[in-house]
Amino acid sequence: MTWLGELEPPIDLEFEGIAPPEGVDLPKGDKLLSLCERGNPRGFIEYPAESPVFFIKHGLAVYWNEVLAQDMAYRELRKLGSSVRVPGIFYACRTMQRAVIVMEYIQGKTVEQLLEECKDDEAEAERVRGIVVHCLNDLIRIPVAAGSRPAAIDGGRIRHDVFDCRVASRHYENVNQLEEHINYFLNIAKRKPLVKDLEREPMIFLQEDWFPANFMRDADGRPVAIDFSETSILPSSFAKFLLWDNRFGITIRGRVDIPVTEGVDNTMALLHISGLINMGARSFSEFGYRVAGGDRETQVRMNESIRTAASNAVDAEAGTSTVASIGSSST
Known part of the structure; x- marks a missing residue:
């Protein structure tokens, strides 16, 4: 994985969230990073493209705070019995340059x-x-x-x-x-x-x-x-x-x-x-x-x-x- 001749910095933080649907391949680590265009301030991918299960958010302007805040909202609203949905997070990772979040795709x-x-x-x-x-x-x-x-x-x-x-x-x-x-x-x-x-x-x-x-x-x-x-x-x-x-x-x-x-x-x-x-x-x-x-x-x-x-x-x-x-x- 290179961008403008530079190597992708190593992953320095990972988050394991809710379990993915049975039989669905959840992209993680280097495989996930390879799906995401580097240098993008904020990008979005529906994955797999033909029948989305995951919504992937990535980029320089995607912050780790979003991972923890969204996971907290997802879990606490369920405890409260709220009818408000929050996309569950399956996985997230961060390098020195960007963060990538894999969450539920919601129609x-x-x-x-x-x-x-x-x-x-x-x-x-x-x-x-x-x-x-x-x-x-x-x-x-x-x-x-x-x-x-x-x-x-x-x-x-x-x-x-x-x-x-x-x-x-x-x-x-x-x-x-x-x-x-x-x-x-x-x-x-x-x-x-x-x-x-x-x-x-x-x-x-x-x-x-x-x-x-x-x-x-x-x-x-x-x-x-x-x-x-x-x-x-x-x-x-x-x-x-x-x-x-x-x-x-x-x-x-x-x-x-x-x-x-x-x-x-x-x-x-x-x-x-x-x-x-x-x-x-x-x-x-x-x-x-x-x-x-x-x-x-x-x-x-x-x-x-x-x-x-x-x-x-x-x-x-x-x-x-x-x-x-x-x-x-x-x-």
Whole structure:
């Protein structure tokens, strides 16, 4: 396997998920990599082509976080008895340059496609938007382990629209450090309100990529959530922040049941900091190293802990798919 004269880097991480259907050959390792075009930011393969059983997602912009987040959603929704489907992951692997995920192939149409088909039928469009609401309500119900810190599901930096390029500039050992970082910038910019009592908010499983193409109705009419790359464990105001968006043509605010703590709401502060980060992402990043946990020693230690945890959290039968508690601190 070569690309532009270079050898394919070796596989450094593998994930074994659910068992494939009996009698079906599941491509793995080097065989799987050979099916996927190198240099592609994000590619998709229906396999086998004549009668797809697997959907293969691959590329430079496919992240390991998606593997663990999607597996967690698949397993936890089944435990909850949810009618929302999530494609099960059969196998995934990663090299230094790219990741490849082999998941269930699901027949159906995306919400984006369905909305286009019913653009002149508002009643049907409302039913289609209900698919997204149903998925979000059930995903938010996924239980989060006590002591989890704000982080991506793989333990990496938070992935959320609040931050520049949807990725936090540093790791946080706990919610208090995240609050301190945000308030540092808000104070310098003389913007109110500040974030307050963020640690009192419920921590939730938040798939924050609420685009119509990331939700489906399958051939049996069931709602399906299909993209988990931008998923983190976060205080609930980060979900309320997303409800101010309008990606579906109308607001879905008030239709998603987000858990809250009475008297605590940091949505407006997050809206303010998001705007400030858009104008001064570099400053926000630099300020992060001036507050608790931002020192080089702590950040390096957390990076090392996350890498170690990732190599150990690849057995889907272990009963847990998140390493977001790695590096947590209560102080």
